[in-house]
Structure formats: C-alpha cells, structure tokens
Amino acid sequence: MPVVERKRADGSMAYLAQIDIIRKGERYRENRTFDKKRHAEQWIKSRSKDIRELVENGQGHELRMKGRRLSDAIKVYLDNHKREMGTTKRQVLNTILNNFDIADRHCSDIGSREVVALAQELSNGGRSPSTVHIYLSALSSVFAVAKLAWGFDLDRSATIDAMTVCNRLGITGRSKARDRRPTRDELEAILEYFETSYLNHPGSAPMHKITLFALFSTRRESEIARAKHTDLDPETSRLFIKDMKHPGKKAGNDVWCDLPAPALQVAQSMKPFKSKVEKKRALIFGTSKDVISRRWTEACRMLGIEDLVFHDLRHEGISRLFEMGETIPQVAAVSGHRSWASMQRYTHLQTRGDRYEGWEWIERVTKT
Secondary structure, eight states, X not given: OOEEEEEOTTSOEEEEEEEEEEETTEEEEEEEEESSXXXXXXXXXXXXXXXXXXXXXXXXXXXXXXXXXXXXXHHHHHHHOOSOOOHHHHHHHHHHHHHOGXXXXXXXXXXXXXXXXXXXXXXHTTOOHHHHHHHHHHXXXXXXXXXXXXXXXXXXXXXXXXXXXXXXXXXXXXXXXXXXXXXXXXXXXXXXXXHHHHHHSTXXXXXXXXXXXXXXXXXXXXXXXXXXGGGXXXXXXXXXXXXXXXXXXXXXXXXXXXXXXXXXXXXXXXXXXXOSSOGGGGBSSOOOHXXXXXXXXXXXXXXXXXXXXXXXXXXXXXXXXXXXXXXXXXXXXXXXXXXXGGGGGGGGOOOOSOTTTTOHXXXXXXXX
C-alpha cells in the first residue's frame, strides 16, 4: 500500500500512509500522516493486521465508524449544508481538507491539542490572528454538527477549548478596523487608468463606473456584481440588495438601501442590454465579483498604490456621509448597517463638508 509524500504549508515534508482493505464484502480505509517515511510504512503493516483481526472478530461496523477521518466529516458537511455558505468559509474548509495533516486524522484522535497545533501551523505560515480565527471558526461549525447529524466521533469541546487557548496565546484575534482612505490623487489616477482601459476595450468591465459607484453607494463588490437593473428604483433613489452580508444570516437578508445622488447617476448611465442572447443583460455593470477584485488589484499594482483594497471605497463613502453632517440613521439607510454601534467610530471625524463636491469625475464618468 502506498506512502505518499506531501509538502506541508510550512515547507516540511509529510508522509501519508494509506490503507485500503476489503474484508467480507466491506471496504475499510484509513489514512495517517507521519514525519518519517519508515514510520508510515511500519504503521501500514501494523494497522492492516489489526483491521483484519477486528473484522474477523465481528467488529467491522465499529471499526468503520471509528476509522472515519476529519476529511470525511468536512466533505459530508460541505455536501449537506442546505443554507447558502459564505465563499470564505467554503474556501477555508477546502484548504484544511486539502492542505493540512489534521484532515487525515481519525475523528476520535482529534482533541484540543490537535486543533491548537493546526492554529500554530496556520500562524507560522504567515496568516494573521484574525485569519487563524476564521479558520478555527469554520472548523468549529463542522465539529458542532458532525457527531449529532452523521455520527462522526468529533468532540465539539475540542474546538471550543482550542479557540480559548489560541485567543489567550495571541494566535487568534479579531481583525482591526481599517482606516485607510484613498486620496483624491489616488482615486483620480485609478479612474484615469480604468477609463483609458475601457475606451480601448469597450467590451471590458466598466471599472471607472464601478469604482465611482462603490465610493458613493458604499456597496461591497459582491453586491455591485449582483445588482440588476430591476433592483434599481430611480423614483425613490434606492437599490434592492439581495443576500446582504450579515454575521448570522448568509441568505435571505434582502434590504432596500438608499442611493446618494452621484451613485444613482452612475447606475443610470449603464443602459440595459437589448440582446436576448446576452446572459448578463440583467446586471447593471455586467461583470463578476472576481473580475472587479482582479482589476482593482491590477490597477493599484500598475500605479504603485499600496495598501488600498476595494473595500476601502465603502469606508470612504461612509466617512463622506458623516462629514456631510448625515446622522447615523441616515447613513445606515445607505450602508445597510443593522447595528448602529458599529458606526460609532465614524462619528468622531473632524472634517466637515463634501470633499467631492463639484468633482469633475462624477459627470465625466457618466458620459463614457
């Protein structure tokens, strides 16, 4: 039976020992990872013998249940999750599934120490405390339901205890609120770059319009990508946001959000597609979240603009509204915030007035 060499995230080598035995018409599979190849080979020989003896003694069912791995539990969880799962959570679970040794361990062998070890490996691999927290939080979702729902021998307290330990050791932590705001010069350089690109390639994503819309509407890139012409209500200057991001509700959180005048102006400059063949005709901007993210990163790299992410446009838009003298309820009607407490940090802004009043780019973008 094969021993597969694998390179860990930290660069060290691991040896995956695999057992695949058929006895009395039943199949028994087990995997385990070792630091040395000879240990993997020794385990295969010893464990294969144990499995044959247990099956002969009528303990096959218990063996199959106990032999299931964390990777099996993650796969079942992903396949059976009926509610819409966030993209980040799905990516995180797939990363654990495909890149970390803990996925190959038997469920019954995973305790808080193994989860803490995973967190340390993530941290040593360069991931921030907030990112490590996201990984453990996603994993804890699997532990919370896998035993009760599908009989996996996973101890829910293992992740709870591990998260407590990792928080106290500083391995995990909440992300700090970003306060990066783009300068006018940075925004004008980005808009110039995107406008030129669009004029040279008219069929490409209208990133100059998307950038300005994001700034004034405070909408996230995923919400912009999903927005349809039928979601726009020009008479009340509102946009219907389907499945708005919410910490406890990933789907069905549909909200009408107010659109400031410049945002509505940009949206209305995008004409609906007339072709019945064009599948993207219903979308206002006719592009995807991934394209928006990729093009933004590309522009900042080409222009030498550092530490500016697309989401910073939302922060800038919210800051602008408070600087214009809008109240928390008025700003929340635009941003879609359910908790006003999360907006308290904006109320201490000292600048007053609209820094974009009379800005030529508002009219310029709506004409291209």
